[in-house]
Each structure stands twice: as structure tokens, then as C-alpha cells.
Amino acid sequence: MAEITSPSVSIQNLSLNYGAVSVLQTLNLDIAEGEFIVLLGPSGCGKSTLLNCIAGLLDISKGRIFIKGKNVTWEEPKDRGIGMVFQSYALYPQMTVEKNLSFGLRVAGVPKDEIAKRIARAAEILQIEPLLQRKPSALSGGQRQRVAIGRALVRDVDVFLFDEPLSNLDAKLRSELRVEIKLLHRKLQNTMIYVTHDQIEAMTLADRIAVMKGGVIQQLDAPQTIYNRPVNRFVAGFLGSPAMNFIEGQLEAGNAATFTADGVSIPLDRYEFDNDAGGGGKPCVFGIRPEHIAFGDAAKAMPFTAESAVEIVEPMGSDTLVWTKLGGRNFSFRVEAEKTLRTGDPVRIGFDPARASLFETPSGNRM
Amino acid sequence: MAEITSPSVSIQNLSLNYGAVSVLQTLNLDIAEGEFIVLLGPSGCGKSTLLNCIAGLLDISKGRIFIKGKNVTWEEPKDRGIGMVFQSYALYPQMTVEKNLSFGLRVAGVPKDEIAKRIARAAEILQIEPLLQRKPSALSGGQRQRVAIGRALVRDVDVFLFDEPLSNLDAKLRSELRVEIKLLHRKLQNTMIYVTHDQIEAMTLADRIAVMKGGVIQQLDAPQTIYNRPVNRFVAGFLGSPAMNFIEGQLEAGNAATFTADGVSIPLDRYEFDNDAGGGGKPCVFGIRPEHIAFGDAAKAMPFTAESAVEIVEPMGSDTLVWTKLGGRNFSFRVEAEKTLRTGDPVRIGFDPARASLFETPSGNRM
Amino acid sequence: MSDHAVSLSAPSPSINADAWGPSGPKPRHVFSRRNIFLYGTLILVALYYLLPLYVMVVTSLKGMPEIRLGNIFSPPLEITFEPWVKAWSTACTGLNCDGLSRGFWNSVRITVPSVILSIAIASVNGYALANWRFKGADTFFIILIVGAFIPYQVMIYPIVIILREIGLYGSLTGLVIVHSIFGMPILTLLFRNYFTSMPEELFRAARVDGAGFWGIYLRIMLPMSLPIFVVAVILQVTGIWNDFLFGVVYTRPDTYPMTVQLNNIVNSVQGVKEYNVNMAATILTGLVPLVIYFISGRLFVRGIAAGAVKG
Amino acid sequence: MSKSERPSRLFRNLNAKVASIPMILTALVVFVGGTAWTVLYSFTNSKLLPRLNFVGLDQYYRLWATPRWLVSIENLLIYGVISLVFSLVIGFVLAALLDQKIRFEDTFRTIFLYPFALSFIVTGLVWQWLLNPDFGIQGVIRSLGWTSFDFDPLYNSSIVIYGISIAALWQGTGLIMCLMLAGLRGIDEDIWKAARVDGIPMWKTYLFIIIPMMRPVFITTLVIIASGIVKVYDLVVAQTSGGPGIASEVPAKYVYDYMFFAQNLGQGFAASTMMLLSVMIVIVPWAYLEFGGRKRV
Amino acid sequence: TDLEVTHWWTSGGEAAAVAELAKAFDATGNHWVDGAIAGSGGTARPIMISRITGGDPMGATQFNHGRQAEELVQAGLMRDLTDVATKGKWTEVVRPKSLLDSCTIGGKIYCVPVNIHSWQWLWLSNEAFQKAGVPLPKNWNELVAAAPALEKAGIVPLAVGGQAWQSSGAFDVLLAAVGGTDTFLKVYKDKDAKFAAGPEVAKVFKAADDARKMAKNTNVQDWNQATNMVITGKAGGQIMGDWAQGEFQVAGKTAGKDYTCLPGLGLNEVIATGGDAFYFPLLKDADKAKAQEVLAETLLDPKTQVAFNLKKGSLPVRGDVDLNAANDCMKKGLAILAKGAVIPWTDQLLSQDSQKQKEDLFSEFFAKPEMTVEEAQKRFAAIIATAD
Numbered sequence A, B: 001m002a003e004i005t006s007p008s009v010s011i012q013n014l015s016l017n018y019g020a021v022s023v024l025q026t027l028n029l030d031i032a033e034g035e036f037i038v039l040l041g042p043s044g045c046g047k048s049t050l051l052n053c054i055a056g057l058l059d060i061s062k063g064r065i066f067i068k069g070k071n072v073t074w075e076e077p078k079d080r081g082i083g084m085v086f087q088s089y090a091l092y093p094q095m096t097v098e099k100n101l102s103f104g105l106r107v108a109g110v111p112k113d114e115i116a117k118r119i120a121r122a123a124e125i126l127q128i129e130p131l132l133q134r135k136p137s138a139l140s141g142g143q144r145q146r147v148a149i150g151r152a153l154v155r156d157v158d159v160f161l162f163d164e165p166l167s168n169l170d171a172k173l174r175s176e177l178r179v180e181i182k183l184l185h186r187k188l189q190n191t192m193i194y195v196t197h198d199q200i201e202a203m204t205l206a207d208r209i210a211v212m213k214g215g216v217i218q219q220l221d222a223p224q225t226i227y228n229r230p231v232n233r234f235v236a237g238f239l240g241s242p243a244m245n246f247i248e249g250q251l252e253a254g255n256a257a258t259f260t261a262d263g264v265s266i267p268l269d270r271y272e273f274d275n276d277a278g279g280g281g282k283p284c285v286f287g288i289r290p291e292h293i294a295f296g297d298a299a300k301a302m303p304f305t306a307e308s309a310v311e312i313v314e315p316m317g318s319d320t321l322v323w324t325k326l327g328g329r330n331f332s333f334r335v336e337a338e339k340t341l342r343t344g345d346p347v348r349i350g351f352d353p354a355r356a357s358l359f360e361t362p363s364g365n366r367m
Numbered sequence C: 001m002s003d004h005a006v007s008l009s010a011p012s013p014s015i016n017a018d019a020w021g022p023s024g025p026k027p028r029h030v031f032s033r034r035n036i037f038l039y040g041t042l043i044l045v046a047l048y049y050l051l052p053l054y055v056m057v058v059t060s061l062k063g064m065p066e067i068r069l070g071n072i073f074s075p076p077l078e079i080t081f082e083p084w085v086k087a088w089s090t091a092c093t094g095l096n097c098d099g100l101s102r103g104f105w106n107s108v109r110i111t112v113p114s115v116i117l118s119i120a121i122a123s124v125n126g127y128a129l130a131n132w133r134f135k136g137a138d139t140f141f142i143i144l145i146v147g148a149f150i151p152y153q154v155m156i157y158p159i160v161i162i163l164r165e166i167g168l169y170g171s172l173t174g175l176v177i178v179h180s181i182f183g184m185p186i187l188t189l190l191f192r193n194y195f196t197s198m199p200e201e202l203f204r205a206a207r208v209d210g211a212g213f214w215g216i217y218l219r220i221m222l223p224m225s226l227p228i229f230v231v232a233v234i235l236q237v238t239g240i241w242n243d244f245l246f247g248v249v250y251t252r253p254d255t256y257p258m259t260v261q262l263n264n265i266v267n268s269v270q271g272v273k274e275y276n277v278n279m280a281a282t283i284l285t286g287l288v289p290l291v292i293y294f295i296s297g298r299l300f301v302r303g304i305a306a307g308a309v310k311g
Numbered sequence D: 001m002s003k004s005e006r007p008s009r010l011f012r013n014l015n016a017k018v019a020s021i022p023m024i025l026t027a028l029v030v031f032v033g034g035t036a037w038t039v040l041y042s043f044t045n046s047k048l049l050p051r052l053n054f055v056g057l058d059q060y061y062r063l064w065a066t067p068r069w070l071v072s073i074e075n076l077l078i079y080g081v082i083s084l085v086f087s088l089v090i091g092f093v094l095a096a097l098l099d100q101k102i103r104f105e106d107t108f109r110t111i112f113l114y115p116f117a118l119s120f121i122v123t124g125l126v127w128q129w130l131l132n133p134d135f136g137i138q139g140v141i142r143s144l145g146w147t148s149f150d151f152d153p154l155y156n157s158s159i160v161i162y163g164i165s166i167a168a169l170w171q172g173t174g175l176i177m178c179l180m181l182a183g184l185r186g187i188d189e190d191i192w193k194a195a196r197v198d199g200i201p202m203w204k205t206y207l208f209i210i211i212p213m214m215r216p217v218f219i220t221t222l223v224i225i226a227s228g229i230v231k232v233y234d235l236v237v238a239q240t241s242g243g244p245g246i247a248s249e250v251p252a253k254y255v256y257d258y259m260f261f262a263q264n265l266g267q268g269f270a271a272s273t274m275m276l277l278s279v280m281i282v283i284v285p286w287a288y289l290e291f292g293g294r295k296r297v
Numbered sequence E: 001t002d003l004e005v006t007h008w009w010t011s012g013g014e015a016a017a018v019a020e021l022a023k024a025f026d027a028t029g030n031h032w033v034d035g036a037i038a039g040s041g042g043t044a045r046p047i048m049i050s051r052i053t054g055g056d057p058m059g060a061t062q063f064n065h066g067r068q069a070e071e072l073v074q075a076g077l078m079r080d081l082t083d084v085a086t087k088g089k090w091t092e093v094v095r096p097k098s099l100l101d102s103c104t105i106g107g108k109i110y111c112v113p114v115n116i117h118s119w120q121w122l123w124l125s126n127e128a129f130q131k132a133g134v135p136l137p138k139n140w141n142e143l144v145a146a147a148p149a150l151e152k153a154g155i156v157p158l159a160v161g162g163q164a165w166q167s168s169g170a171f172d173v174l175l176a177a178v179g180g181t182d183t184f185l186k187v188y189k190d191k192d193a194k195f196a197a198g199p200e201v202a203k204v205f206k207a208a209d210d211a212r213k214m215a216k217n218t219n220v221q222d223w224n225q226a227t228n229m230v231i232t233g234k235a236g237g238q239i240m241g242d243w244a245q246g247e248f249q250v251a252g253k254t255a256g257k258d259y260t261c262l263p264g265l266g267l268n269e270v271i272a273t274g275g276d277a278f279y280f281p282l283l284k285d286a287d288k289a290k291a292q293e294v295l296a297e298t299l300l301d302p303k304t305q306v307a308f309n310l311k312k313g314s315l316p317v318r319g320d321v322d323l324n325a326a327n328d329c330m331k332k333g334l335a336i337l338a339k340g341a342v343i344p345w346t347d348q349l350l351s352q353d354s355q356k357q358k359e360d361l362f363s364e365f366f367a368k369p370e371m372t373v374e375e376a377q378k379r380f381a382a383i384i385a386t387a388d
Ligand SMILES: Nc1ncnc2c1ncn2[C@@H]1O[C@H](COP(=O)(O)OP(=O)(O)OP(=O)(O)O)[C@@H](O)[C@H]1O
Pocket: A137, A138, A139, A140, A141, A142, A143, A168, B018, B021, B023, B041, B042, B043, B044, B045, B046, B047, B048, B049, B050, B087
């Protein structure tokens, strides 16, 4: 069948149990050649497990895995053409950093000078040149992590599996490496499956993001789509920092749909419904991101405005997060750092409901 | 001497070598009772090493360490009244999560019901209740990390040492735990020394931030001061994401000091010099953060404005980073996500030099 | 892949198996090449190990006339359990004709405390050497290691003198101490090296958690070193249970271990040798360690430090 | 401010020091004391009982003029190399095979280990039989028609030491296997995973990753095997009592025979001193490199 | 009173023999506490010596008579039995007298000899010679002559087990038989090294060379396996002590019919007075000391002697006992003993040290065909030169 040969990685009906604990449930995922997929999801949702399954390191309970159109479900990891960065690093403790990096290549019979070249390149990218002769036990946490990345980078494979590769690095290094990984991906055009908890990483690197929860992929879409049109409340709440504001209320379907909650009523004529609005009085949740909220003068121009009082002010360096109340709920919005607001100050806020998201209760699906 | 009894933790002239590698060099640090100190610094700069020294887990080469006014330089870790989260977790593999959490308490002879209560509380905060009976090997990376945090949290100690405790957690959980840690700190009023690479964590949690580089503390100040008035170019460049823009040029000291570089000249009359400006033509670096740059109409109101063209547009979810050129250098600024700029568009940018930083060359110190 | 071709798992009838290929867990064929190689090797080697046992068992079931004539490999024409009975309960050593049974409880009384004490001392030593090094410790340790190479017969007389001087000569306590002393070099090395290979962070974490020397040893290190304790138990149980020389040199006749009887049954130079009884006696004596081997196998836990540290 | 003097060194790490007292006592009193005693008496002509009748180096001259001692040393070297190499290799291979999550692991392990439990006094006899050219393996195979088959290692002076090694391996490899197995069980599963992803073949993973990681276990094993080699005695007595002739004599047997059969303690002590001396020349520098100075590996 | 007695008599016949001693001792109202340790002197002696020097001595202990306990006596750890001996007139009853001599050190008697074991026997398989079609040899020389025929029939002419003491013992037997009593004494008693290097002894070495050639296909270790070869007709003969007889008996063979024994190899019918003796460590406890005396007396009691030696297969140390129950070979021995054709055995003449060196030499000689007779004799002479 033609459709299974085109994606670089194709996962079909994958299930995995650890004894009685079922971690992945009939998961399906097609990844195109050269695509950069980021896996996002709460801690313990099964991201590492999924990578391990793709790598062939866990015996899956059900389903199939194809890589480059070949069914590799029962293949050995080495025959799958993958490179992997382990969340726990799994460095070879008795080898120097250099040996750690070169070992796989030497085994594969890559010529010596080629190995040296690749290692030099990886070490430069990862800024670990001075550490090449050390053993992992004499490295800091972040340095170990970089060696783990290096071990995957030097290999010439079709699919890279990266499990939170940058989590222990400082922001500066992280953004540098992010760029390097992006460049590398552009150059090599190999498929990347990348687990991260850093949303900037996710947004900037990914061609598509897969948001997982409890072993199930909730949404698989381009970053902007995921961010702006989350398919359910979980995805909406999970992405974005500071998190999206949610207000529970009802949908009043009249001439123009309106969302009403404790003291507020938001007109939804500008909102694009995915599904039919259904009957009136339907309970639902209204969500809007803090950065989509204007305040002060700018708020006046918005289709919806409200008055409230500042409750908490949280400075975050470049911006400040301001907490107030709307519809009886805590409600946060972001202002530039220099704006000086104090607790108790009255504020006017406003937003465009077109940028909001509306979710059914109790299913949580986008409306 | 009175001054050494008041700080909760006082480190005097601490040096540490690993064999020939010198990691910490005559480091001094006084931390007040109940203070929340965040250690920031590039990977491998010696943060974990410093924590280990404070905990008494490494034999220091020189110097003294006082905790609560007592010289603990040669005390056993258990006599120092500290709790620690290890970067590598260091969970007891043969114990269940519950046993891992309760170990320290059982050793200290805390009554059973008290132990149960504290564990229940920690497990709730960390959202690991369903995992209490598992062994660490059956946990995901983030779950292990949470257990590691929990093991410190349940203990009732004077000083907490946290080594990148949230690095492997998803953004949502991370911000929740951040809040919990802040609350806990407020409640218990114990001293915290906290290593992180997450600047939001650093900014929101810290009373003071210590920025380290190569085993030396570069600056120790309140978060806003560090952010707005970095003492040197390293600190300025290290903090802030996206990073500060730097333009190399000269300082023309005339009536009013001016910074000049390839085609631009920025008046510095509003800039507060820390040190004497020195002679004319002195080479220096001008730095300004992307979020302090206004563009379009807003730019016109700024004391300094310039025209340029958009080179790259980087969407980052809530905002977009726009790259242009100023003074021959790449120059980035942040705009709201909905602003649609395209490569090649002409832009007008402007900023207030009062918010900039000026650094001497080659020392890199703030002027 | 040949594996796929011979797949035993029936493809789901609704899907064309060839087009979709393998699915689900990789089937484990009983007769895969890996298994044939693996079990083939193991069984072959096991045969080599079992051949002498076979000869022993067969011989022990034969009567003496048959042995005198016979082929050592041929199964007994007439199975007799008399040698076993004799070995256990009626073989004479000198005047005492109660076979191995006589020394059995003595052996137990010697082995149990000796094994426990020697392992306890050595594991604590190993732990101190691995995790709490102090100046000079290495020197003593190296002396111990060299001591492991001294043939212990050489030490018989000095130890007689030492025991005599501290007044423990001839007592069970004395013997237990002797066993602990001679077990110490190897066991200390065993434990020291095992503890050094444990992630040091665990030790650090426990210190921060407030545990002291003994707390860390008992609660952290000990549970994590089950496999090595098994090895130590195997070493010591075997060594002490089968020990003859110390048991007889450093105790009195009323506390002689079973091996004195075994030696007496087996080792007469003059007079008639009853091979069948010898074999039976040897197997009988070996049964106790054998049982320990089998039981302790369960403690060979896999991945004992898994999940402990990252890096 | 109280002058913060370093606390007395003696009381630092006190628990560890207290716990090491048995070891220190053993090392000093038994091993150093006992050895010194032995060396002292090796300069005497003590016979049945130790007596301080000094005769200078006479015992040593006699020792090195004795053909049996020279043969013993040569045998020890051959036997040492064989059993070291094969014990390690066989022990490790068996452990690696058992570590493949096989069924009946307990049974196989016990089979490989049981010879260790059996007293060699009798199993030596069984090996004598098995290797006896007339009614042992050679006899059986010849009776099956292959009449030129030769396998009589215990009865042929030139290869007897190899014959002894066969039985020695049979008896000793089980323990080595257990040690190795214990070491293998300590290896983190993630290392295996990393190696599998790196495409490293099984044997290379063992050779270059697992074995180096098991270095401490290997050192323990090495010392156990080596000390067993130096002390080898029962095995030879039970199988050949040193024969044919003196072809399979070993130093420990020389020591034992001269101490107890010949009732010439001085000679026995001289021989054991020589053994100990050569062991020390090898072990002490190595041990200082291995265990001294350096912090944890 | 309980008295612990250590010894290394543990095999079936030996144990039965010990039981006789114990029975006799118990009959005196005391109690024999048995402390048997098998494995011959090498195993048992360090234990005994440790016990004695460790300050926890047994009541009595076996040694081979001869020089094994010399030093313990000199160290004053052993009890002087002269009083008991005088009372029991041992000098008169013990026969041959040389036995008591080896218990005497500095004019005092320290041990009680209990039996005589002699090495001087050639055991022949009647069946083997029948099969080979040669007449049964009447002495060593005839056996040597018959060897080629035996070999042709696939029979090993002479069985010599691999253990060192067997070849060494065989040589000593040859020395007394081929060389004669005087030669034997000259070498071992006078320790005449020149003589040992001389032509008389060279003759013996020639015989030993024959023996080694005849024995080259033995391929067994234990002496009783070698005996078993004779029993089953796989070997023509064996030089072994009188204890070998037990094996023939257990196998149901009859002397004269199935096998033949030739004392002194049929050349020089003498019997060496090796054997066992009991020594008594010095004890503090007066009761036990008393019991020791009783035991010493009991051991030499005629009734005990008969009962013990019949079971043990050895010869009694008293001439005045009646041994009708003895078998053929034993009777031959008794007859020789009665004639007074006795020589002391190496245990009595040589220190254990020299014995051991001798063992090493002969086991090498027997196993190594390329070792020349001359070389062996030279080394033998060297051992004799330093022997004590
Ligand atoms: N055992 C050792 N021997 C030599 N150098 C070491 C050893 N352990 C750590 N180092 C070095 O000491 C420096 C500081 O290490 P440390 O672990 O304190 O870094 P860190 O600031 O915690 O870094 P990270 O953020 O990556 O965890 C690093 O450069 C590291 O390479």
C-alpha cells in the first residue's frame, strides 16, 4: 500500500503496557520525511516511552512501526537508522567524552579522519572541546547532557530521537544549541522527533507539534495552530506561559452567540465555531491568553471591554503579569515591565473574542 | 565578630579543586536568614559544586563555611541542617517513592503520623500520589525529579539547596511548583539556595540572584537590578531571552557623552554612568534589550530613533522577534505576535538610552 | 527476514499480512537461532559440569563388587541405597559409627555464626573503605590483599599461639574468629569494590538526609548490594561448611564439624576404600551449600541501581 | 569569633575507624605478625616444633637446590596462566549467557556452581577416573572404535598440569560466573539501550562497554582467582598427589608437605616466604596504584 | 575417667581394631573418647601438634613409631612412661626389642608400641600368570623374568600407584630384599653416603629400574587401586605392605589360590618393624594421668594385642601371644618374626624430612623414564649424606 511508504516514520495503533500499567493506547502518528516533530505533554504522559518504542528499545504490546516505509516493528534498534538522546543520558561511564562520541562510529567502520572531523564539529557546536578527554563522572550535569546530544549528532541517520536534550542547559547555551539543531536539521533534512518542555523550543523548532496526554495524542498541528486554535481545553491550558485564562459559563445561542458567566457577557459574533453551537444555555468554557488582552487605552479599541481591579502584580523580567478578576475567575494579563500598576488599582481590559477559544463542558472539546 | 553570626549561610574564601582543575576560586557569599538566593550561570560554571560544598559533600580546598553562625567547615552533612535536591536526583533505587520521601524523617525519628502527613502533603504538591508505591525505576524522568524534590521538601531544615529541581518538568507543572515553592518558602522562612537555568524561575523566585561564571560570582543583586543594571557584559548577555543587543563602538565624551558606531550615534545624556566616562574615543559596547525597543509610531516618542529594514521574523508564540541591523550589527526587537512584518519591510525603531547598558572594552565592566 | 517468514503468530484475518507485515510484540520463537545457540551452549556446558556428578551418583548406587569390576559410566545393575544410608548414619570413624549425621549440627553451629560474622565484618570494612576513606586505611587493606595469598596452612601455628594467648583456643568462638579472619581479605575486597561501583550520589543523598555511618550502611548500601551478598554467602558457606583443617585444628572433638567425618570416611590411607560410600558422603555433605546456592539465586536481582541517578 | 581550628584528625570519621578495627587488627596481628613470625622461623632449622635455632640462609639454599621446588614454580606459572585466562573467559561467558533473561536460570546457575560445593577430596578421585586412560573417557572412546584416541592428561608427565586445570576449571568457574553475574546485574539497562541504538554488536558492547564498567568486579575476581592459584593444593593432592613423579607439584604443596609430612618447618617457612615475597613484588605496587591515592573510581 | 585418644585409623578394619582397644580400656572402668582423624600423618599430625602446643592436649595419641614425636618429647610436652614400663616389664615382653628402643629417648620410655606393619611383601595375581602362560614366580627375579610375557598378554607386570610413598616404599623394600639386610642398615642406619653411592646399592637401583619399567603402565593413583589391578588380574604383582591383604580379603580372594604373597620379595625374608605407637601428652589433671597409665598397660595387654592385631591385619608386638586365627600370609610373617629376622623400618631410622626427600626422588624416578639410574643414585647418596 502506497500510503505507508511515504512517511518517514509511521506509527500505527501502537499500544504499550508496563505490566498492568497501560502507557500508550492505540497511538497513531505519521511523520513526513524531513519533518521536525516536537512532542509536548505533561510529565509522565508517555513521551519517552514513545521514543523508546520507535527506537525499538521496548517491546510493544500492539501495533506497528514503519520507518522509511519499512515495517521495523520487529527490527533491532541498530537496523532502524535512528540516533537517540536519552533523557537519562546513558553515557558510557568508563569512556572519555571523545570515546563516547566516537564509539558508535568506530564500530560502524567510519574512517578515522571522518570520525575526527565529525567529533570536532559536534564538540564545537556543543562547546565541549576542552572536555573531550574527561570521563563523564568529571562533568557537570549540563556537560553530560551535551555529550549525550553529541553522541547522537555525530551519527548519520535518518531519524533523530531527542528526549529533552536541552533541559539542563542555561538559557544562552540553550538558544544557541536550538539554532544549531535547527540549522543541522535544515542541512541534513533528516526526520526529528523531539521531546521538550520548553515551549519556545517547541514553537521555534517544530514543523508540527504533537501534544500528548495520558498516552494519547490530543492534537498534532503546526505550532501556530496549536497555539491559537487548540482542539481542547487541555491543549489550550497546557501551552502558553503564563497560561490561558478560563472562564466557565454558558453559551447563549440567540441571533448572535454570546458567552455569559457571572456578571459578564461576551459577544461571540467574531468567533469562528468549529462545530455547531448547539442549543442555548449549553455550559462551556471561554479561554483567552493573557497576551491577547489589551489594557488601558488600547483596551477601548477592542470588541469586548470590562472594568476590574488589580489583585496581584507579578514582575517577570521583560514583562509583568497582572492578576485581576473577570466573570468571578482569576484573570491574568501581560503588560510591559515599565507599566507601574499597584494592587487595588482599577483597570480597563479588553480583547477580541476572535482570538479566544471556546470549549464544551464536560468534554473539553473546542466548539 | 558580629557580622558572621547574622547571615544564615556565609561562605568565606571558598576554593575547590578537582585535582588540577580549579572549579571555585576564593568565593565569598553571605546569605541572610530566610533569603531566597538563585544561582545562575553557564553550564559547568560550578553551581552544583558550590551546593555540594555547602552541603559538606565535597572536601573543600580552602576557606570556611558558616551556617547559622556556626563554622561547619568540617561538620558532617547531617549536622548542617540542610536539605538538598540533587541535579542527578540520586533516588534510592531499592525504596518505593514513599520510602524515598520518608527516609530522612525516619532517620530523624519523626513520629509515624507526622511522617505520613508530610508525605501526603508533598505528594499532593508534586502530584505524585498515585506513584507512592512505585520504585524509581518505574517512573518517568519528570516523576523522578519530583520525587527528588519531595525528598527535600518533607524535611524541616534551615537551609534548602535545590539543584535545577524543575528542569525536567513541563511548563504547566513547573509554574505550579514554582508557586508552591514560593509559598512554602514564605511559610517556612528558611534559607533557599536554588540553581536554575530558567530565567522566569530566577526572576520570580529570587530575593537576590547570584550570577556565576567560571567559579566566580559576577554579580549578586536583586533580580531587577541584575536585569536592568548588569555589572558587566557577561551578566548582561547571559540574562534575558531573547538576548540583549550589543553594538560595539566608541564613547565620545564631549559636552554630552555620545556613543558612536558604524553609522549611528546615540546620545547618552540620559544614561547614568556608574564610573567616570574617561577620555574620548574610548572603545565600548552599547547594549539594549529587545523588549526595550519600541517600533513604529511608539518609536517616535523615544529619545533615540533610527530607520532600518526587517531581516528575519521569528514567531515565538506570544510574541515575535524581529531582526534588523543597527550600527552594522544584528539587532533584534520584540513585537506582539499579531503585528505582521515581512522580510524587507522598512521599520522605524527607537529606545530610551536610559534603559541601555554601556560596557568598557575589553574589561566588559559597566560604565 | 526469516523471522517473519516463519512467524507463528497468526496474522489477523481481516488484514493482508504481507502488506502490513509484523505487528505487536516480536514473537519469541522457541527454536530461534538465538535460542538454539544460547540453550545449546548452556546445555553442552552443563553436561560437562554434570558428567562427574553422574559418575559420582552412579557409583554411589553400586555395590563394591560392581565398582571393582566395572565401567565407571555404566549405570548400576542393581541399585542400592545402602552406601547413602551408610554414609549418613552408619559409617564408622574410629569408634563412632554414626556417619555424617554426627557432625551435622556441629557444622551448622560453626557455619551459621562464622558466615554471619565474617560477612558482617567484611561488608562493613568494605563499606568503610569505599565510602569513608581515612588516612592509612589503604595500607591495611593492601596488607589484607597480600594476606589473601598466604597459604593458610602456614598460619596454623601462629594462630594457635594467638588463640592460646587470648584464651580462645579450642572454643567455638575461636573458630568463628579464625573463619572471619581468613574470609576477611577476599570478602573485604569483594564488598569494597562493589560499593565503589555504586553511584556516589546515593551515598551523598543519604548523608544529606541525615543518615550516619551505620544508617547509610544498613538502609542504603545493604539493600542495594544483594547480588554481592549472595556471592559472599556462597563463598563463605561453601568455604566454612567444607572446611576441615580449621574445624579440626581449632576446636575440640565434641564440636568437630561434619567434614571431619567426611574426611574420615573418604581419606583413609590404609585399609579398604569404599568408593560408593565416599561418593554418597561427598554428595550428602555438598547438599547444604547446594541448597543455599539454589535458594539464594533469587537474590540475583537485575538492575539493582536502576532509576537511581541520571547521567 | 572562635578560631576555627580544624578539629582533631583522630576523631574525624570516627565511626569508620571504629568499624575498621577488626580489619586493622587482623592485618597487623595476623597477617603482618604471622608473616613476620613465619619469616623469622624460616631462618631456623625448626623441625616439628618452631625453635629459634638460626641457620642463616641454609633453608633457602636447600630450597633453590631442590628439583621439586623448581618444578613446582614452573607448574604454578603454567597452571596460573591457564586457569586465570580460562576462568575469566568461561566465567564471564557463562554469566553473560545466563544474563540473557533465559528460562531455568536458577537451574543452570546451580549446575555450574555445584562443583564448588563438593569436597575435592572425592571429586578429585572422580576426575582421576574420568581421565584414566584405561577406564575413563579415553577408554570409552577407544572402545567405540576410535582406537587412536589419546586423552590421558593426568597420567602423562608432560601434560599433567593441563589435566589438573581441566578439573580446576570445572570446580572454580561456577564461582567466577556468580561474581560476574553479580557485576552484570549492576549494569544500568539504559547503557544497553544506548549501545543498541548506537548499533554496537553484542560482543563489542560486552568487550568495550560492559567489561570496563565491571572493572571493580573483575579486580575482585582476579584477586580471588590469583590467590586461589597461588594457594592451590587440594586439587593436586586429590588428583595426582603431585605425580606422575613430581610432574604436577605446586609450591603450596611443597610448603605443606615439608611442614607437616617432612616435619621440617624451617623448609616449609622458607618456601612460603619465597612465595609471599614474589606475590608481594607483584601485588603491592599494583595494589597501591589500584586502591591507594586516588579517590573513588 | 574419660580419656580422649586421637589416631588416624578410620577405615573399616582399622576402626574395628580400635574398637578392641576401646573395649579393653572401657573395661577398666575408664572411658575411651575416640578422636579419629583420617588421612595419615600429614593430615592428622598438624592437628595433634596444634592441640598439644595449643595447650589443649588429648589423653593419648597415635604416632608411627619412630622419630615423629621426638621433638615433642624433647620439648617436655610428653609424658614419661618409664615407671609403667618397668612395672609391666616391657623390656621383656616387647618383641622385637628394637620397637621399644624407638620409644626410648634419653633412657626414658615415652611410647607404647602396639603393632608391627611390614612393608616387605610382594603380592602376585595367580590369574595373571596363568593368562600369560608363565609359572608363578617365587621371587622378585622371576617376576622380572616373566615381565615380557605378562606384557605381551596385556598385563602390567608390576603395579605401582602414583602416590610418592608407594614408589619410595617399593625402593626401600627392594633395598632390603635385593641388597640385603646389611646394605639396608648401612644406608639408612649408618647413613653411609659413600656406600649409598657404591656398587652394592647400584644393584638395587638396577632392580628399581626394572620395577619402574614394569610399572610404567599402571595408570592409577591410590595404592588400593593398584591392588585392585592385581586382584582383577590386570597386573602381575605389587610391592605393598601387609595392609594390602585386607583388599584381597574383602574381594573374596584366598591366599594361595587366587593370590600369592612373598615376604621379602622371596629374596630376603625379613620383616621391618614399622608400626604404630601411642604417646601420652603431659596432662595436669591427676585423674587423667592415672587413666593414661591404665591405657598404657591395657594397650600391651596380651588379650588386647591379639584382638587388636587380628582385626588390624598387623603383627602383635608381644611374642607370647597366640595367633591361631591368623591367615596364611600373616602366619608367614609371624614365622619370620619368630625367627627374629627383623629390621628396623625407615620411620625409625630416618627423620621425616629425609623420608620426604627420598619420596620425592623415587616418585620422580618412577615416573620419569629419562632419569638415569646413575643420576638417581647420585641424588640418593646426596640425601643420605644430609640425612638425620
Ligand atoms: N570530578 C571532577 N573532576 C574534574 N572536573 C570536574 C569534576 N566534576 C566537575 N568538574 C568540573 O567542574 C566544573 C563545575 O561543575 P559543576 O557540576 O559545579 O557545574 P554546574 O555549574 O553545576 O553546571 P551544570 O549547569 O551543567 O550542572 C565543570 O566544568 C566540570 O567539568
